[in-house]
Amino acid sequence: MNDIATNIAKIHNRIDKACQKSGRNSKEVKLIAVSKVKPAEQIEEAFHSGQKLFGESYVQEFRDKEPLVTVPLQWHFIGGLQSNKVKYLRSKVVMIHSVDRLSLAKEIDRQWGTIDGAVEILLQVNVGDEASKSGCAPKDLETLVKAVASFPNLKIKGLMCLPPHSDDPEQVRPFFKQLRKLSEQIDRLQLPSVEMSELSMGMSGDFEVAVEEGATLVRVGTAIFGARVKKV
Numbered sequence: 001m002n003d004i005a006t007n008i009a010k011i012h013n014r015i016d017k018a019c020q021k022s023g024r025n026s027k028e029v030k031l032i033a034v035s036k037v038k039p040a041e042q043i044e045e046a047f048h049s050g051q052k053l054f055g056e057s058y059v060q061e062f063r064d065k066e067p068l069v070t071v072p073l074q075w076h077f078i079g080g081l082q083s084n085k086v087k088y089l090r091s092k093v094v095m096i097h098s099v100d101r102l103s104l105a106k107e108i109d110r111q112w113g114t115i116d117g118a119v120e121i122l123l124q125v126n127v128g129d130e131a132s133k134s135g136c137a138p139k140d141l142e143t144l145v146k147a148v149a150s151f152p153n154l155k156i157k158g159l160m161c162l163p164p165h166s167d168d169p170e171q172v173r174p175f176f177k178q179l180r181k182l183s184e185q186i187d188r189l190q191l192p193s194v195e196m197s198e199l200s201m202g203m204s205g206d207f208e209v210a211v212e213e214g215a216t217l218v219r220v221g222t223a224i225f226g227a228r229v230k231k232v
């Protein structure tokens, strides 16, 4: 087996173990291979070893790279997003994880309206209340969900977070718990056209803890493709 295939197999093993530990079914957890900064060849290599979902963070890079990838994978957009760049994602991605404000949701709805389709979205929550991070403040989430729920071309599927970094995954656990609690709170409101079935949380350094806390989508880059050369 090549490196990428080996790495993916190892991650599935670790996800399975985390599921066993927390009494979950590993079918509930999907792996998103975060391929930002990595070339099309490596993405196709991962695809041929069975990986179907891929996450990208930079619109410009995605725009250039997406036409070079010819295998039928599914793209998720997971990075910070400016409204004027949404058009480059239209009809190319199946889910946008980083919706954190009404103006952005409105533009996504408008763009998908022009192709007579709908796109799945997650609302990104700034669980650490960090000034430097995007994401809706936890206290504003309910208002945002209610406003976004009215857009016909968006399907709200759940929540996403990018918690404060720590080398110790146990330090991150409370933020994963917080995201799950928020999702349960929103779910209890039983809002029409709002689903809270997905929790996008956990990265290379902490995905097992995220799975133990209820993640359904883990976003793993480095542990699959190796370290990224810093983006300049």
Ligand SMILES: *Cc1c(COP(=O)(O)O)cnc(C)c1O
Binding pocket: 034, 036, 057, 078, 079, 162, 202, 203, 204, 205, 219, 220, 221, 222, 223
């Ligand atoms: C880059 C990135 C990841 C993956 O990070 P790794 O530590 O390489 O696994 C996950 N989520 C988001 C939003 C990212 O930008």
